[in-house]
Amino acid sequence: MIKEKQNIALELDIEKIREDFPILSKKVNGKPLIYFDNGATAQKPKQVIDAIDNYYTNQNANIHRGVHTLSQETTVAYENARTIIQKHLNAEYAYEIVFTSGTTESINLIASSFGKKFITKGDEIIVSAMEHHSNILPWQQICENTGAILKVIPINQEGELIFDLYKNLFSDKTKIVAITHISNTLGTINPIEEIISFAHSKNVPVLIDGAQAVSHTNIDVQKLDCDFYVFSGHKLFGPTGVGVLYGKEKWLNQLPPYKVGGGTIKTVSFDKTEYADLPLKFEAGTPHIEGGIGLAAAIDYINSIGLDNIANYEHHLLEYTTKALNKIEGLKIIGQAKNKASVISFIVEGLHPFDVGTLLDQMGIAVRTGHHCTQPLMQFYNIQGTIRVSLAFYNTEKEIDLFIEALIKAIKMLK
Numbered sequence: 248m249i250k251e252k253q254n255i256a257l258e259l260d261i262e263k264i265r266e267d268f269p270i271l272s273k274k275v276n277g278k279p280l281i282y283f284d285n286g287a288t289a290q291k292p293k294q295v296i297d298a299i300d301n302y303y304t305n306q307n308a309n310i311h312r313g314v315h316t317l318s319q320e321t322t323v324a325y326e327n328a329r330t331i332i333q334k335h336l337n338a339e340y341a342y343e344i345v346f347t348s349g350t351t352e353s354i355n356l357i358a359s360s361f362g363k364k365f366i367t368k369g370d371e372i373i374v375s376a377m378e379h380h381s382n383i384l385p386w387q388q389i390c391e392n393t394g395a396i397l398k399v400i401p402i403n404q405e406g407e408l409i410f411d412l413y414k415n416l417f418s419d420k421t422k423i424v425a426i427t428h429i430s431n432t433l434g435t436i437n438p439i440e441e442i443i444s445f446a447h448s449k450n451v452p453v454l455i456d457g458a459q460a461v462s463h464t465n466i467d468v469q470k471l472d473c474d475f476y477v478f479s480g481h482k483l484f485g486p487t488g489v490g491v492l493y494g495k496e497k498w499l500n501q502l503p504p505y506k507v508g509g510g511t512i513k514t515v516s517f518d519k520t521e522y523a524d525l526p527l528k529f530e531a532g533t534p535h536i537e538g539g540i541g542l543a544a545a546i547d548y549i550n551s552i553g554l555d556n557i558a559n560y561e562h563h564l565l566e567y568t569t570k571a572l573n574k575i576e577g578l579k580i581i582g583q584a585k586n587k588a589s590v591i592s593f594i595v596e597g598l599h600p601f602d603v604g605t606l607l608d609q610m611g612i613a614v615r616t617g618h619h620c621t622q623p624l625m626q627f628y629n630i631q632g633t634i635r636v637s638l639a640f641y642n643t644e645k646e647i648d649l650f651i652e653a654l655i656k657a658i659k660m661l662k
């Protein structure tokens with residue numbers, strides 16, 4: 248174990264990595280910041296901050312619209328960012344990468360465009376019981392608009408999907424499966440390869456919500472064979488307001504535009520408009536240019552560390568934290584899946600998560616409390632909310648020790 252720890256420490260020089268994140272040396276309420284809310288948004292390394300600063304200092308111009316040098320240079324930088332994302336996901340073509348404002352917009356885009364094209368009354372859409380609201384509401388709305396039916400894959404008490412029941416949900420009316428890769432509340436890593444492969448055996452396409460997965464694991468969309476994969480930049484150490492929709496060319500080509508406007512067209516007349524090819528037909532208006540460039544810088548940064556190294560180290564932190572939490576009397580971890588990412592939700596008997604979170608904040612520790620935009624999950628566990636610790640590769644054992652100490656103190660104060 249000690250050797251393993253040393254190896255992890257050798258592979259990742261955490262103290263050096265932390266120096267890349269200016270905010271990590273900040274004090275909050277007079278205490279050094281311990282940032283354990285990475286599932287809500289991750290902190291940004293100076294490489295990303297510098298890329299955005301450089302964009303506004305040296306490049307700022309609109310893209311795809313100008314003959315002038317700045318516009319052309321910026322267009323190249325933006326399209327280069329798309330290619331970096333394509334390579335990172337191992338998508339076959341750069342035009343299968345559509346920039347959106349985030350996971351939520353990516354899912355809304357597919358639900359709306361796929362819904363318009365392929366979903367009618369009586370059709371069925373499959374989601375799971377552990378979805379974030381952003382992967383429920385867009386589908387629920389399509390169901391309301393079309394008369395389609397939303398079917399839900401049940402989970403067990405550990406917070407794992409029940410695969411046999413998933414299989415039973417399919418019928419000849421099933422049109423799409425939309426499922427999270429990693430649960431933002433439970434940390435469960437879903438067996439998406441098997442989920443996709445089963446859906447494909449029934450000729451049903453699959454959308455994977457990768458919002459919580461992209462910062463913890465490598466994604467190879469060709470190997471997964473998913474039809475759509477979506478995520479947000481800000482959870483991958485990039486800027487807010489930018490996200491990605493990967494879609495297989497064969498699907499994206501069939502879907503109507505979601506938002507229309509400047510940039511999405513080939514020709515416009517008052518009689519008829521012809522839309523642009525991929526990906527522009529889905530990118531109306533001036534995009535979040537610095538967001539795309541900043542996201543590419545984040546991906547380069549992550550790859551310089553290596554997602555396999557990150558996953559190993561985070562797994563170690565997950566085990567370390569889980570072990571320490573399990574020693575606290577009256578504390579219950581919600582989500583005990585065998586295959587988990589470094590996200591731990593828990594409740595403390597008799598205490599409101601909000602009160603615990605507030606006291607932890609007084610001690611400089613940022614956690615998320617509440618229902619985590621997964622109210623159906625809260626209903627399943629019959630709880631109001633949880634306290635959630637979501638760890639990133641810049642977190643340390645020392646921070647976990649301080650957190651456990653602070654948590655014990657908070658519990659004593661509240662009981």
Ligand code: ALA
Pocket residue numbers: 286287288379431432615619620
């Ligand atoms: N979905 C994000 C979270 O889990 C915001 O905190």
